[in-house]
Amino acid sequence: EIVLTQSPGTLSLSPGERATLSCRASQSVNSGYLAWYQQKPGQAPRLLMYGASSRATGIPDRFSGSGSGTDFTLTISRLEPEDFAVYYCQQYGTSFGGGTKVEIK
Amino acid sequence: EVQLVQSGAEVKKPGESLKISCRGSGYSFTSFWIGWVRQMPGKGLEWMGIIHPSDSDTRYSPSFQGQVTISADKSISTAYLQWNSLQASDSAMYYCARSLGTSSSALDYWGQGTLVTVSS
Numbered sequence: 001e002i003v004l005t006q007s008p009g010t011l012s013l014s015p016g017e018r019a020t021l022s023c024r025a026s027q028s029v030n031s032g033y034l035a036w037y038q039q040k041p042g043q044a045p046r047l048l049m050y051g052a053s054s055r056a057t058g059i060p061d062r063f064s065g066s067g068s069g070t071d072f073t074l075t076i077s078r079l080e081p082e083d084f085a086v087y088y089c090q091q092y093g094t095s096f097g098g099g100t101k102v103e104i105k
Numbered sequence: 106e107v108q109l110v111q112s113g114a115e116v117k118k119p120g121e122s123l124k125i126s127c128r129g130s131g132y133s134f135t136s137f138w139i140g141w142v143r144q145m146p147g148k149g150l151e152w153m154g155i156i157h158p159s160d161s162d163t164r165y166s167p168s169f170q171g172q173v174t175i176s177a178d179k180s181i182s183t184a185y186l187q188w189n190s191l192q193a194s195d196s197a198m199y200y201c202a203r204s205l206g207t208s209s210s211a212l213d214y215w216g217q218g219t220l221v222t223v224s225s
Binding site: 001033035037039044045046047050051056057088090092093094095096097098099 | 140142149150151152155164166167200202204205207208209210211212213214215216217218
């Protein structure tokens with residue numbers, strides 16, 4: 001089973017700053033079969049990115065995804081107040097990473 | 106509008122059985138896989154398994170195989186997650202979610218979650 005390791009565990013940033021979240025897989029992830037989700041307290045997760053770099057419906061273009069093989073990145077170009085949340089990566093149909101919390105500095 | 110509506114919170118005792126539900130609407134229920142995800146208190150997401158409602162083809166995570174049963178009733182557009190004998194360690198939030206494509210795909214719509222509490 002592929003293990004996904006997210007880093008950092010917590011990212012402390014201010015609104016307007018750029019956030020870079022990492023997801024590293026223990027083995028190569030086929031054909032970019034990687035998704036990113038956002039979860040706010042008390043809410044269900046929401047799909048942000050699929051296929052490593054495609055934005056889900058309704059996701060603003062300040063969110064972008066990149067990577068292939070074992071290294072993937074989610075970038076939020078300029079943090080808005082509503083972006084402070086926990087972010088998870090997932091290899092399709094299997095394990096999630098441990099999450100990165102983006103908190104207000 | 107695509108919606109997945111889950112059954113309400115449950116409080117059970119160890120050893121009891123439980124079946125929670127997830128009803129889909131606003132799309133062709135039999136055309137998309139439905140997955141289940143566990144989130145223990147204060148912890149991350151864990152993929153449990155997935156079912157295709159058209160023929161009940163089911164895949165389980167090795168971690169949950171034999172611990173739970175996933176089923177579906179396509180006549181009422183509902184998927185289920187079932188335990189025969191609950192343990193305190195089953196206390197968690199459980200989410201159902203629709204798979205974007207195949208059984209191995211991103212989860213694009215999520216239910217609101219069902220909180221299961223197991224306590225003596």
